[in-house]
Amino acid sequence: MTKNNLLSVLGAIGDLSNDGIFMISRRRNHLEYVNDATVRLFDISHSAFKHQPAFFINHIIQEDLDYLQTEFDRLLTEGRIENVEFMVRSHNGSIRNVSSNCYMIENGKYIVGILKDITNIREHENYIINYGAKKNTLLDMITHNLSGPLVVTMNIIGSLEGMVKTHNLEDMTAHIRLIRENVQHCTDIVEEFLQEEHLVSEHIYTKKNRFELVGKIDTVLERFRKAYPDFQFVLIKTFDALYFSTDDVKFLQVVNNLLSNAVKWSPSGSTIEIILHDEDDHCSITVRDYGVGIPNHLKSLVFQRNSPAGRPGLRGERSVGMGLYIVSKLVALMDGAISFESVENEGTSFTLRLPKIDTAGVPLAHQHKAEERERGHSL
Helix, strand or coil: CCHHHHHHHHHHHHHHCCCEEEEEECCCCEEEEECHHHHHHHCCCCHHHCCCHHHHHCCECHHHHHHHHHHHHHHHHHCEEEEEEEEEECCCCCEEEEEEEEEEECCCCEEEEEEEECHHHHHHHHHHHHHHHHHHHHHHHHHHHHHHHHHHHHHHHHHHHHHHHHHCCHHHHHHHHHHHHHHHHHHHHHHHHHHHHHHHHCCCCCCCEEEEHHHHHHHHHHHHHHHCCCCEEEEECCCCCCEEEECHHHHHHHHHHHHHHHHHCCCCCCEEEEEEEECCCEEEEEEEECCCCCCHHHHHHCCCCCCCCCCCCCCCCCCCCCHHHHHHHHHHHCCCEEEEEEECCCEEEEEEEEECECCCCCEHHHHHHHHHHHHHHHC
16 A cells, blocks of 8 residues: 555544544654644644654653653564553643554554543543542441440440349340340441442452552552541652552552551551562562551461451451451452561561553563573573
C-alpha cells in the first residue's frame, strides 16, 4: 500500500473517530497524519506544531517518559504495543489519562497509533477504589467502636443476673434475657456482615492496573489518622513515587486490613509504621506495630480460615478469625506472598511482597531468569 493510500484510509477513519489517530514516519521523525481528536487530547495550541512529535511528547508528564521509552523499545522489537497508559498535561494544568495502541507497518517504515481518552473511566475507577477503601475503614471503625460497648453491656448484664437471682426477681430475669439475646443478635449481624464482605472479595476478578503506590498508601493513612487520632501513623520510604501494576482494589483492601489489625492489637498512643521497599523484581510493604504481639502457640494458625488465633482486641473488639485468612487469599490472587514476624509484648510486622509486572503481564522475575538463561547459552 502506498503512503497516499495509507493517509487516505487513516484520514477517512480519523474524521469519523472520537479517538486520536496518528501515523509517524520513523525515517523523518515526522507525524504524517494526526486527526483533530489527537490535537485536542494533547491540547496542541497551534496547527503548525501538529506534525512535530516533540510538541506532543512535551505534554506527557515527566514520570511517564521513561515508562513510554521502555514501551517504545518493545514496539520496535515486537511490532506492536497495546493498552499502554500514560498521562498528559494540558496548558491549564489539568491531567488526562490516555490509553494507546501502536503498530509498526510497511516493514517498520511507519507507526500507526490509536489514542483513547480514558480520563472519565479512571476517575470512576478511582472513585470506586477510594470509596471501597473508605468504606472498609469505616466498617472497621464502626466494628471497633460498637464491639467495645456491646462487650461492656454483656458484662453488666452478667452482673445484673447475679443480683436478680439473689432477689428472685423473675420478671427482671426475663427482660435481661431479652436484652442479652438482642445484644447477641447485634453482634452476630456485625460479624456476619464483615465475614460476607471479605469472603466476596476473594472471588472477584483480579484486574491489574498501573497506579502510583505512595499516593495510594498516603490516602489510606490519612483516613486512618482521622479515624484513630490517638495513634501515630508513619510512612517510611526511600523514594517519592513508585508506579506499580497489580489489582489496586485488592491491594488497598489488604493494606486496610493489616492497618486495622495493627490498631486492634496496639494500645492507644502507639506508633504504627508502613515501610516501603523497592527491589529489582518486586516491592514489599511492611505494616509494623508495637503492640501485644502474637503468642508462639498461635503463630502457625494465623492464616487459617476461622482461625482459633482470633482473639478480642485491646478495646474489646471481637474477631471472627477470618481477616488474615482473606488477606492471604487476596495476596495469592495478586501472585504475591505475605509473612510476619512477632514477639509477644513487643509487636508484629506483616510484610506483603508483590512481583513487579510489565505491561504484557509478565513478572519481571521471569524476564530476569530468561535473560540469565540466554546469557548462559551465549557463553
